[in-house]
Amino acid sequence: xxxxxxxxxxxxxxxxxxxxxxxxxxxxxxxxxxxxxxxxxxxxxxxxxxxxxxxxxxxxxxxxxxxxxxxxxxxxxxxxxxxxxxxxxxxxxxxxxxxxxxxxxxxxxxxxxxxxxxxxxxxxxxxxxxxxxxxxxxxxxxxxxxxxxxxxxxxxxxx
Amino acid sequence: xxxxxxxxxxxxxxxxxxxxxxxxxxxxxxxxxxxxxxxxxxxxxxxxxxxxxxxxxxxxxxxxxxxxxxxxxxxxx
Numbered sequence: 001x002x003x004x005x006x007x008x009x010x011x012x013x014x015x016x017x018x019x020x021x022x023x024x025x026x027x028x029x030x031x032x033x034x035x036x037x038x039x040x041x042x043x044x045x046x047x048x049x050x051x052x053x054x055x056x057x058x059x060x061x062x063x064x065x066x067x068x069x070x071x072x073x074x075x076x077x078x079x080x081x082x083x084x085x086x087x088x089x090x091x092x093x094x095x096x097x098x099x100x101x102x103x104x105x106x107x108x109x110x111x112x113x114x115x116x117x118x119x120x121x122x123x124x125x126x127x128x129x130x131x132x133x134x135x136x137x138x139x140x141x142x143x144x145x146x147x148x149x150x151x152x153x154x155x156x157x158x159x
Numbered sequence: 160x161x162x163x164x165x166x167x168x169x170x171x172x173x174x175x176x177x178x179x180x181x182x183x184x185x186x187x188x189x190x191x192x193x194x195x196x197x198x199x200x201x202x203x204x205x206x207x208x209x210x211x212x213x214x215x216x217x218x219x220x221x222x223x224x225x226x227x228x229x230x231x232x233x234x235x236x
Contacts, residue, residue, distance in 0.1 A: 041200050042191055051205065059207040063216070071202025082229050084204075092224035094215070097231075103198035109231040113222050116230035124232035132234040138193045158213055 063158035
Protein backbone atom coordinates (compact mmCIF):
# COMPACT_ATOMS: atom_id res chain seq x y z
CA UNK A 1 0.00 0.00 0.00
CA UNK A 2 1.36 3.44 -0.91
CA UNK A 3 1.72 6.11 1.75
CA UNK A 4 -1.36 8.31 1.95
CA UNK A 5 -3.57 5.84 0.16
CA UNK A 6 -7.12 5.77 1.47
CA UNK A 7 -8.42 2.37 2.44
CA UNK A 8 -11.96 1.21 3.07
CA UNK A 9 -13.06 -1.85 4.97
CA UNK A 10 -14.17 -4.76 2.79
CA UNK A 11 -17.95 -4.78 2.41
CA UNK A 12 -19.99 -7.78 1.35
CA UNK A 13 -22.21 -6.59 -1.57
CA UNK A 14 -25.06 -8.82 -0.39
CA UNK A 15 -25.36 -6.83 2.88
CA UNK A 16 -25.83 -3.44 1.19
CA UNK A 17 -29.07 -1.52 1.70
CA UNK A 18 -31.25 -0.66 -1.31
CA UNK A 19 -29.80 2.34 -3.14
CA UNK A 20 -26.21 1.63 -2.01
CA UNK A 21 -23.33 0.50 -4.23
CA UNK A 22 -19.63 -0.13 -3.90
CA UNK A 23 -17.62 2.25 -6.10
CA UNK A 24 -14.36 1.35 -7.87
CA UNK A 25 -12.26 2.65 -4.98
CA UNK A 26 -14.12 0.45 -2.53
CA UNK A 27 -16.09 3.29 -0.95
CA UNK A 28 -19.81 2.64 -0.36
CA UNK A 29 -22.01 5.21 -2.08
CA UNK A 30 -25.64 5.33 -0.95
CA UNK A 31 -28.66 7.21 -2.27
CA UNK A 32 -31.36 8.04 0.29
CA UNK A 33 -34.92 9.10 -0.52
CA UNK A 34 -35.72 12.68 0.41
CA UNK A 35 -38.20 12.91 3.25
CA UNK A 36 -39.49 16.42 3.98
CA UNK A 37 -39.52 17.21 7.70
CA UNK A 38 -42.93 16.92 9.35
CA UNK A 39 -44.06 20.29 10.72
CA UNK A 40 -44.24 20.58 14.51
CA UNK A 41 -47.52 22.51 14.36
CA UNK A 42 -50.29 23.30 11.88
CA UNK A 43 -49.71 27.08 11.87
CA UNK A 44 -48.55 29.34 9.06
CA UNK A 45 -45.54 31.63 9.54
CA UNK A 46 -47.90 34.63 9.52
CA UNK A 47 -49.92 33.16 12.38
CA UNK A 48 -46.78 32.45 14.39
CA UNK A 49 -45.68 36.01 13.78
CA UNK A 50 -48.93 37.41 15.18
CA UNK A 51 -48.65 35.10 18.18
CA UNK A 52 -45.08 36.22 18.84
CA UNK A 53 -46.13 39.86 18.61
CA UNK A 54 -48.98 39.33 21.06
CA UNK A 55 -46.66 37.53 23.50
CA UNK A 56 -44.06 40.28 23.21
CA UNK A 57 -46.54 43.13 23.68
CA UNK A 58 -48.24 41.46 26.65
CA UNK A 59 -44.94 40.71 28.40
CA UNK A 60 -43.47 44.15 27.74
CA UNK A 61 -46.60 46.06 28.85
CA UNK A 62 -47.28 44.17 32.03
CA UNK A 63 -43.86 42.98 33.16
CA UNK A 64 -45.34 39.50 33.54
CA UNK A 65 -43.83 36.55 31.68
CA UNK A 66 -46.56 35.25 29.36
CA UNK A 67 -46.00 31.75 28.00
CA UNK A 68 -48.07 29.41 25.86
CA UNK A 69 -47.87 25.64 26.09
CA UNK A 70 -49.46 23.56 23.34
CA UNK A 71 -49.53 19.84 23.87
CA UNK A 72 -50.80 16.92 25.87
CA UNK A 73 -51.62 17.66 29.53
CA UNK A 74 -52.71 14.19 30.63
CA UNK A 75 -55.39 13.00 33.02
CA UNK A 76 -54.75 15.57 35.78
CA UNK A 77 -54.38 18.57 33.49
CA UNK A 78 -54.43 21.14 36.31
CA UNK A 79 -51.55 19.52 38.21
CA UNK A 80 -49.54 19.10 35.02
CA UNK A 81 -50.03 22.75 34.04
CA UNK A 82 -49.04 23.95 37.55
CA UNK A 83 -45.96 21.75 37.37
CA UNK A 84 -45.03 23.38 34.05
CA UNK A 85 -45.37 26.86 35.56
CA UNK A 86 -43.20 25.96 38.56
CA UNK A 87 -40.55 24.69 36.17
CA UNK A 88 -39.96 28.29 35.04
CA UNK A 89 -37.86 28.72 38.19
CA UNK A 90 -37.18 32.22 39.49
CA UNK A 91 -39.53 33.79 36.94
CA UNK A 92 -42.41 31.48 37.92
CA UNK A 93 -44.02 33.90 40.45
CA UNK A 94 -44.50 36.55 37.75
CA UNK A 95 -45.38 34.09 34.98
CA UNK A 96 -48.69 33.42 33.29
CA UNK A 97 -49.02 30.06 31.57
CA UNK A 98 -51.71 29.39 28.99
CA UNK A 99 -51.65 25.60 28.58
CA UNK A 100 -53.78 24.23 25.77
CA UNK A 101 -54.30 20.58 24.94
CA UNK A 102 -56.28 20.56 21.68
CA UNK A 103 -56.42 16.75 21.66
CA UNK A 104 -58.11 16.63 25.06
CA UNK A 105 -59.96 19.93 24.50
CA UNK A 106 -58.68 21.39 27.76
CA UNK A 107 -57.40 24.87 28.52
CA UNK A 108 -55.56 25.63 31.76
CA UNK A 109 -54.60 29.17 32.70
CA UNK A 110 -52.09 29.23 35.55
CA UNK A 111 -50.75 32.39 37.17
CA UNK A 112 -47.81 32.64 39.59
CA UNK A 113 -48.17 34.29 42.99
CA UNK A 114 -47.15 37.78 41.84
CA UNK A 115 -49.17 37.50 38.62
CA UNK A 116 -52.24 36.35 40.59
CA UNK A 117 -52.28 39.67 42.43
CA UNK A 118 -52.50 41.49 39.08
CA UNK A 119 -54.92 39.03 37.48
CA UNK A 120 -57.90 38.23 39.75
CA UNK A 121 -59.80 34.99 39.21
CA UNK A 122 -62.62 36.90 37.49
CA UNK A 123 -60.27 38.28 34.84
CA UNK A 124 -58.78 34.83 34.28
CA UNK A 125 -62.22 33.27 33.85
CA UNK A 126 -63.20 35.94 31.33
CA UNK A 127 -60.09 35.36 29.27
CA UNK A 128 -60.60 31.60 29.40
CA UNK A 129 -64.20 31.94 28.23
CA UNK A 130 -63.06 34.13 25.35
CA UNK A 131 -60.36 31.68 24.29
CA UNK A 132 -62.65 28.66 24.56
CA UNK A 133 -65.17 30.37 22.29
CA UNK A 134 -62.51 30.67 19.58
CA UNK A 135 -61.15 27.17 20.13
CA UNK A 136 -64.67 25.80 19.63
CA UNK A 137 -64.54 27.21 16.12
CA UNK A 138 -61.13 25.63 15.56
CA UNK A 139 -59.33 28.98 15.67
CA UNK A 140 -56.42 28.24 18.01
CA UNK A 141 -54.20 31.20 17.13
CA UNK A 142 -57.07 33.71 17.15
CA UNK A 143 -58.19 32.49 20.58
CA UNK A 144 -54.69 32.66 22.04
CA UNK A 145 -54.16 36.19 20.72
CA UNK A 146 -57.51 37.38 22.08
CA UNK A 147 -56.76 35.79 25.43
CA UNK A 148 -53.34 37.42 25.60
CA UNK A 149 -54.83 40.83 24.78
CA UNK A 150 -57.49 40.50 27.48
CA UNK A 151 -54.98 39.41 30.11
CA UNK A 152 -52.64 42.21 29.03
CA UNK A 153 -55.39 44.80 29.52
CA UNK A 154 -56.55 43.32 32.81
CA UNK A 155 -53.07 43.22 34.32
CA UNK A 156 -52.40 46.82 33.36
CA UNK A 157 -49.13 48.58 32.61
CA UNK A 158 -46.09 48.12 34.76
CA UNK A 159 -45.28 51.21 36.76
CA UNK B 160 -72.55 25.83 -32.22
CA UNK B 161 -72.00 29.46 -31.28
CA UNK B 162 -75.07 29.37 -29.03
CA UNK B 163 -73.76 26.36 -27.16
CA UNK B 164 -70.39 28.05 -26.71
CA UNK B 165 -71.91 31.24 -25.28
CA UNK B 166 -74.64 29.73 -23.10
CA UNK B 167 -72.98 26.51 -21.91
CA UNK B 168 -69.22 26.65 -22.25
CA UNK B 169 -68.71 30.13 -20.79
CA UNK B 170 -70.90 29.60 -17.68
CA UNK B 171 -69.26 26.21 -17.17
CA UNK B 172 -65.82 27.80 -17.36
CA UNK B 173 -66.82 30.50 -14.84
CA UNK B 174 -68.19 27.86 -12.47
CA UNK B 175 -64.97 25.86 -12.74
CA UNK B 176 -62.81 28.90 -11.99
CA UNK B 177 -64.88 29.85 -8.93
CA UNK B 178 -64.88 26.24 -7.79
CA UNK B 179 -61.12 26.05 -8.03
CA UNK B 180 -60.76 29.31 -6.11
CA UNK B 181 -62.80 27.96 -3.19
CA UNK B 182 -60.85 24.69 -3.20
CA UNK B 183 -57.51 26.46 -3.28
CA UNK B 184 -57.05 26.62 0.49
CA UNK B 185 -57.92 22.95 0.81
CA UNK B 186 -55.53 21.84 -1.90
CA UNK B 187 -52.50 23.90 -0.91
CA UNK B 188 -53.00 24.84 2.75
CA UNK B 189 -51.66 22.93 5.70
CA UNK B 190 -54.16 20.80 7.50
CA UNK B 191 -55.76 23.03 10.11
CA UNK B 192 -57.03 22.11 13.52
CA UNK B 193 -60.69 21.26 13.90
CA UNK B 194 -62.35 20.60 17.27
CA UNK B 195 -62.42 16.94 18.17
CA UNK B 196 -59.43 16.18 16.02
CA UNK B 197 -56.41 14.40 17.48
CA UNK B 198 -53.35 16.50 18.21
CA UNK B 199 -50.26 14.46 17.37
CA UNK B 200 -47.72 17.25 17.18
CA UNK B 201 -44.83 17.36 19.64
CA UNK B 202 -45.43 19.67 22.64
CA UNK B 203 -44.56 23.33 22.10
CA UNK B 204 -43.81 25.93 24.73
CA UNK B 205 -43.56 29.52 23.57
CA UNK B 206 -42.77 32.77 25.33
CA UNK B 207 -41.72 36.23 24.28
CA UNK B 208 -38.03 36.89 23.81
CA UNK B 209 -36.62 37.16 27.37
CA UNK B 210 -35.06 40.51 26.49
CA UNK B 211 -38.42 42.29 26.28
CA UNK B 212 -39.25 41.50 29.91
CA UNK B 213 -38.45 44.36 32.31
CA UNK B 214 -35.94 43.49 35.06
CA UNK B 215 -37.38 41.44 37.88
CA UNK B 216 -39.09 43.57 40.56
CA UNK B 217 -37.64 43.60 44.07
CA UNK B 218 -38.79 40.80 46.28
CA UNK B 219 -39.35 38.32 43.47
CA UNK B 220 -36.72 36.03 44.99
CA UNK B 221 -38.75 35.72 48.18
CA UNK B 222 -41.15 33.37 46.47
CA UNK B 223 -40.31 29.70 46.26
CA UNK B 224 -41.52 28.46 42.84
CA UNK B 225 -42.24 25.03 44.30
CA UNK B 226 -44.31 26.26 47.23
CA UNK B 227 -45.97 29.48 46.04
CA UNK B 228 -49.74 29.62 45.64
CA UNK B 229 -50.94 29.72 42.06
CA UNK B 230 -54.12 31.11 40.59
CA UNK B 231 -55.85 30.95 37.24
CA UNK B 232 -58.84 29.34 35.63
CA UNK B 233 -59.66 26.39 33.44
CA UNK B 234 -61.97 25.66 30.59
CA UNK B 235 -62.82 22.97 28.04
CA UNK B 236 -64.62 22.86 24.74
